[in-house]
Amino acid sequence: MISASINRDTVAGWDAADPLRPFREEFDLPDSVIYLDGNSLGARPKAALPRLLQILDEEWGRDLIAGWTRHDWTGMPERIGTRIAKLIGAGAGEVTVADSTSINLFKALCAARQLAAPRREILAVADDFPTNLHIAQGVARIFPDVRLRILGKAALPAALGPDTAAVMMTQANFRTGELHDMADITARVQRHGALMIWDLSHTAGVLPIALNGCHVDLAVGCGYKYLNGGPGAPAYLFVAERHQTAIDPPLSGWMGHAAPFDFDPVYKPAPGIRRHLAGTPAVLSLAALETGIAIAERADLVLVREKSRRMGELFVARMKPLLESGAFRPGSPAGADQRGSQICFLHADAARLMQRLAQDNVIGDFRPPDVMRFGFAPLYNRYVEVWDAVEMIRKMAG
């Protein structure tokens, strides 16, 4: 609980004592901007620029095709996958990095259909990120035996049954930030004999995740949010080791072949997680992502979570007069434990307000129809930024 009597100096004191403070120096962020949008696109690691220049100039420029072996470009999806695995409670060999989150979700859903056969029903929640629902709709179109049911979250437990093949959910809702209980939901789904697929896009890098601790089957996530991998960064796919050999990948490309450089016309899947690669790795994008991962893996995620919770509490405490007057309505769960690393407020004029905030260099997101969304990236955001952002909102509303 944050006391009503604090002032900006109190909050500046929190920044001075913040054990995560040095991480800000590792990002290129204009000082004039209050960037509360790391949940859409993370800030640029300073190391990304020299690393990309090095690849362009030396690895590609000088070594040309030899780069694939000399610099292990071919091994990047697995190498970076192993580094991401540590951030999400997975083991080495359970995560690969390629393609977009949408495409990895397609792979995960097809895998679940295969693993759970003859079960045929996929359950999804109605307020999930649209691409997740679109991809599931596509899977149901390709496989007419798949039945997709899109439900409100509250209807999910009763919908689980003997034909449920898989349930897919995003761990923190993209709009409201509502954090779902991974351990509890996974266990309930599996008690019904179904598989659980999580989208970690809004949680990886901002809170401790225990995929294997929760016995999760499959998971996907974005590289460009809290992992700071850059615009359109490659995404990742987790497949629990126990399932790997049973999956016949739907996108069976040569990079997932057991021996890609044998140029065998007949597809034979690689033994492990590599079978989920389809085409050539996006070396430049992977290299940028790796600079983001290299920062995240040095941070204590327990401290990151603590700071993110406190930032959310500070935001709410400062918004209190505006919420009490009815000028704004809360859009996120009330308790910090029930939220990911973002918060949203509802206002009929949200689009215009977010535009005005952006003109004053406070960057958040507008989500139709009336959502003002602010994300906290504890590795580079400061408590005073939260303070100043709400001051700006209060001024605008006054």
Ligand SMILES: Cc1ncc(COP(=O)(O)O)c(C=O)c1O
């Ligand atoms: C939960 C979730 N899944 C997926 C995506 C995007 O997927 P892709 O990287 O394929 O565009 C987003 C984008 O914000 C998202 O919030």
